[in-house]
């Protein structure tokens with residue numbers, strides 16, 4: 001059989017298998033095959049009703065418990081997957097006989113110590129509280145700059161929520177302005193396939209994106225070697241000359257894509273939560289402190305990253321269930337964030353909730369999100385300034401959801417607003 005047909009047949013068989021198991025109520029198959037744009041929270045509650053550690057007939061284990069998710073994430077007996085295992089179909093890509101570096105699959109997000117430790121250390125200094133404090137004024141400027149272009153009818157995702165994080169992370173890395181437009185397209189293609197590649201068409205799209213990204217970053221690294229600036233790419237290519245090309249391409253790529261494909265959803269989910277809870281709009285527009293609590297509660301109740309997976313390197317006993325070596329354990333972060341044992345009245349949106357920060361939206365343990373502080377700042381400034389500028393912001397047409405089970409957010413969110421209306425009286429920021 002020609003290899004393309006063989007791959008297509010593999011995808012078809014895999015899809016049918018997972019859908020079949022979902023039909024008989026299998027929790028793992030249910031998450032993996034639910035319509036990607038459907039509200040998943042009712043399904044998570046069905047998993048919770050089955051217990052803290054639910055065995056899937058597909059061999060995987062699923063947990064909606066906050067305590068168990070947190071302990072697995074901090075447990076050195078658990079490893080992060082290679083992407084091949086996570087997506088169930090091998091997607092290692094080759095171009096002209098050379099491996100094409102996948103900025104997610106080959107990055108330290110998917111590595112275990114000691115490689116993970118070595119690579120993570122290289123970028124952490126750019127995300128310390130001190131470094132972020134120095135960035136806050138420029139984030140404020142970026143947000144205001146995009147708001148100045150908006151009035152009347154616009155798509156809040158396309159023209160604001162995606163633009164701000166792209167600009168912030170591109171500035172940090174040193175991506176020239178003219179190239180930023182490419183990222184929205186690449187990011188969508190990558191984000192769509194993070195929960196697995198399910199069709200041959202998706203595989204081809206992913207391949208094209210990654211090849212284009214490899215070419216682009218090779219060019220940028222060469223330019224920064226010749227002409228270093230004050231940015232992360234320049235720092236990595238000039239201060240860490242021993243790093244392999246693969247590590248360089250994957251590390252910068254991870255920061256780029258993790259840097260905006262998640263924060264865009266935090267902002268869009270935040271706008272939706274404000275629409276659903278109109279009483280929160282005035283305090284959100286008036287108070288930067290309230291905006292910080294608002295962002296934390298959005299992260300808890302509707303997190304951009306819905307789950308993650310870990311594999312035990314040995315047999316492990318969890319909540320009375322014995323998990324064999326090498327079996328995937330799906331940690332439902334979004335369900336953990338609604339665990340009634342940690343969060344009172346867990347389905348209620350309450351930006352003043354005192355323990356919202358106990359959510360697992362940024363994971364925990366050694367893979368805790370490097371960009372958590374940055375996205376908190378971006379989210380709070382973006383939502384505060386958006387509603388301060390447009391206190392009358394309202395939905396203006398059907399909302400389209402992202403087609404992913406892993407990444408949750410809006411793809412299109414048409415709104416109308418009138419900047420000429422007098423804004424609410426606000427505290428200065």
Ligand code: HEM
Nearest residue numbers: 108109258259262263266305308362363367369370371375
């Ligand atoms: C609301 C926005 C964001 C969310 C919800 C989010 C969520 C996450 C989660 C859940 C993980 C860990 C996954 C796992 O344990 O398997 C992670 C890791 C990571 N995130 Fe984020 N992230 C966000 C923003 C950012 C930003 C802005 C950056 C960079 C500028 C970033 C960079 C990273 C990196 C580098 C890792 C890998 C950490 C490691 O493996 O040690 N993230 N993120």
